[in-house]
Amino acid sequence: MKAVQEGSNEQVLLADVQDLLRKANIGELKNHNAINGREAAVKEAEASFELPQRFSEIDVEISALSSVGDGLGLSTSSDHVFVVPFTLPGDVVKAKVVTHFANDSYSLTDFVSVLKPSPQRNDSLVQCQYFTKCSGCQFQMLSYDEQLVHKKTIVEKAYRNFSSLPPESIPVVGDTIGSPMQYGYRTKITPHFDGPPGSMSRRAKKHPEERQGFDYVPPIGFMVKGTRKTMDIEDCPIATDAVRDGLRKERKRIAEEISKYKRGATILLRETTTRTPLQQDPSPKDDPETVTNIANPLSPETSRLPPPDQIPDTSPNHPPPSFSPTFTETKTYITDQNALSTEQIGPYTFRNPAGAFFQNNNSILPTFTSYIRTHILPPSSQPKKPTYLIDAYSGSGLFSITLSPLFTACIGIDIAPSSIASARANATLNRVTNAEFVAGDSADIFAQAKHFPPDESVVVIDPPRKGCDEGFLRQLLGFRPRRVVYVSCNVHTQARDVGVLVKGGREGGGGKKVKYRIESLRGFDFFPQTGHVEGVAILQRVDDGEKDVFAG
Secondary structure, three states, X not given: OOOHHHOOHHHHHHHHHHHHHHHOOHHHHHHHHHHOOOHHHHHHHHHOOOOOOOOOEEEEEEEEEOOOOOEEEEOOOOOOEEEEOOOOOOOEEEEEEEEEEHHHOEEEEEEEEEEEOOOOEOHHHOOOOOOOOEOOOOOOOEOHHHHHHHHHHHHHHHHHHHOOOOHHHOOOXXXXXXXXXXXXXXXXXXXXXXXXXOOOOHHHHHOHHHOOOOOOOOOOEEEEOOOOOEXXXXXXXXXXXXXXXXXXXXXXXXXXHHHHOOOOEEOOEEEEEEEEEOOOOOOOOOOHHHOOOOOOOOOHHHHOOOOHHHOOOOOOOOOOOOOEOOEEEEEEEEOOOOOEEEEEEOOEEEEEEOOOOOOOEHHHHHHHHHHHHHHOOOOOOOOOOOOEEEEOOOOOOXXXXXXXXXXXXXXXXXXXXXXXXXXXXXXXXXXXXXXXXXXXXXXXXXXXXXXXXXXXXXXXXXXXXXXXXXXXXXXXXXXXXXXXXXXXXXXXXXXXXHHHHHHOEEHHHOOOEEOEEEEEEEEEXXXXXXXXXXXXXXXXXXXXXXXXXXXX
């Protein structure tokens, strides 16, 4: 097994399992006996519980909620943990045993039914017929306020378990900032279907011309929780209305054309937005530009917004469509990966290939970017604010463009030429003249920004789930910017990397010590109803004579 610090779901789960066992005094017992060489006592403790047969059903009382979204329940002997999805602390449930990891003292199970509900459980909140089967959501039975509380604990545990920092170096984690929409928020989904039997065999791969087509319509949707099996999904309520409309129409199209397919396929459904000034009629029949280069537009009846006095009252989970007194918005969907999708974030417009990465919850992006604008500069008590911005994983320019008014000059760096092309186009689209975008070499990522004075520079990083590699962190410490804003879709790898920056390194590999302190930590809920949380860490360089712990 890889080192726990790598931050995979398996390692995060293992850390939670070990924490629960420690609380039951079994972890300490094993550690004490191992240190003292008393292996017999360990074996005796392990022998006190007999693992149930695979695929047998057992009753489990849930004691904790893990950072991956699954409930954790102790065995009757308190020396083994059962991992049960779709459960909450206080639930007593029936679960089917699937896989044992005896060396790590836990077993994976499937949820079967609730025998006694937790006080936190409210099944009337569930809005999806596939919940407890589909792998997409974990928390539809949990109130949204409680989801946000839990996601704060995910950030707290990430820094406790993966940063390798002492508690005094970690500030109090801020309350999780919620999404304005808890359903109907996801602007991109990628359902799929598997190929006909034998389509992925060795012979079929060698002789694709011999592949047989379908004589039936396969399940089209997402994975069954804990399996590689695809389940049929007719609707997804966390997706936007435009994307849900696309799912219905694409399912119908595929069913009609299934005989043409010789293998499985993934379907891209990405929302795109067209804004039309109110003085113009946004109807597609009169204004062809609203659907130009957009496949499968919604009908005018479903895409046009009514006047403000005709928008009905709605629940917090289902706010009305976007409305502005100066324009209407037409929401449609795209299935072509290379077609351009348009996202509106406050006054900014972003256009990207539909298959490229962009945040999938547009409703939270104005709040998210506003938070970073507010916190990216040091407190007003500090002399001379930074005037240069380096966006080190720039993608299509989200941070460089939305933060550009705060800085004299911005530079976005990415190793993907396609991302740089999109960023440049978006800067032009938004009339941003103080930002440039360059393709960087991973071996010398800051080469293009060497003319930026470190004392006057801020670096924003938003890496993929695996986090930053050692080489990048070494270069970042060598560049020694005054402030760092670390945005992450995996708070566990973020905690690992922030730990490296707080411990510090030598400037240029052998110069004076460079290190940072954590100014603030906070989670953002980009994916309500799921176990995911986005993390934002604000770091300040520690100069000679300054405290190297947070100002708290």
